[in-house]
C-alpha cells in the first residue's frame with residue numbers, strides 16, 4: 001500500500017474529501033457540498049446558513065464567525081463550489097479521485113479553481129479559532145454555485161438580496177490564479193465583457209449581379225473596423241512590456257452566420273465579437289463608434305448584445321483602502337512578492353465590486369503551473385498547506401482593520 005506523509009494531515013484529508021464531490025458542470029449537484037460544509041461548520045463550531053437566490057438547485061452557503069465589534073462592516077471570504085467539465089481519458093489520474101503522488105501533487109478538478117481556496121479559507125479559520133484568536137470584524141466564509149457559468153444562479157442574483165445586504169460586507173476576497181514562478185498575482189479589477197452581435201441586412205438578389213448595399217459589403221466593413229481597433233491593442237501590448245493582457249482591450253471575431261445558398265446574395269448576415277473592454281477605455285466612445293461604423297456603411301444593421309457589462313471601477317490598491325494596506329502588510333511580513341494585475345477573465349468579484357465593495361482576487365499558489373480548466377489539474381500538498389498559513393496572516397490583519 002502506498003502511503004505518504006501528506007495523507008495523514010487533517011487539512012489534506014478534508015481538502016481531498018471536498019475534491020471528491022463531483023460538483024461538475026453541466027449539471028452540478030450541490031447537495032453533497034452543502035452536507036460536507038455542514039459537517040465542517042459543526043466541526044469548527046460556526047453557524048451555517050443556506051440561501052437560494054435563484055432556485056433550489058443553486059445554494060449559497062455561509063459560515064459566520066462573529067467579531068468583537070459586529071456592527072463594523074464584515075469580511076467576506078468567497079469561493080465557488082462548481083467546477084468545469086472533465087475529459088477523463090486525458091487525465092493520468094481520476095479527476096474526482098484526489099490521488100496524491102509521491103511528490104505530493106494532489107490531482108483533481110478544482111485543486112486550483114477553486115476548491116483549494118475555499119478549503120484554505122476554512123482551514124485558516126479553523127486554526128485561528130482553535131488557537132483562541134478574536135477579531136474586531138465579523139468574518140463570513142461563503143460558498144456559491146454557478147461561477148463557471150457567469151454566476152447566473154450564484155453571486156449575481158445573491159448580491160442584490162436583503163440577505164446579502166444583511167452580511168454588511170466591507171471587504172471581500174475571492175479567487176486569483178496560480179503562478180508558475182515565485183511571485184503571486186493579485187487581482188484588483190476586471191475588464192467589462194461585451195458580446196456584440198451585428199445583424200446585418202442588405203439588398204438580396206441574384207449572385208450574378210453587382211447590387212448596391214449588400215450585407216456582404218457591410219460585413220466586410222464592420223469586420224475591417226473591428227480588426228483595425230484590435231490591431232491598435234496588439235501594438236500597445238508589443239510597445240509596452242509593462243502591460244499584460246488584462247490592461248488592454250481584446251476583440252475577437254467569434255461567430256459568423258447567414259446565407260441562403262452560394263449563388264444568392266443573402267438578405268441577412270450575422271457577425272459576433274467577444275470584446276473585453278479595458279479599464280482605461282472610454283466605453284461610451286467605443287459604443288458610439290460601433291453605431292457610427294454601421295451608419296457609415298449604409299445602415300440596416302442592428303446591434304444586439306449577449307452580454308454588456310458596465311464598467312466596474314477597480315478596487316483601490318493604495319493608502320485610501322485600509323484593507324489593501326492590511327493585506328499588503330501581511331504579505332510583506334511573509335516576504336511574498338505580490339504582482340497586482342487586472343484579471344484576464346471574469347470572476348464573481350465583479351458583482352461585489354459593482355456595488356462598491358472592495359474585492360481582491362488571490363489564490364496562494366505560486367510555483368504551480370496554471371492548469372485551471374485543463375487536464376491533470378493539480379496542486380502540490382506543501383503549496384496548499386503554505387497557503388493556509390498565508391491566509392491565517394491575511395485574515396488576521398484584514399479582520400482587525
Ligand SMILES: [Zn+2]
Pocket residue numbers: 080113114147175
Ligand atoms: Zn474559478
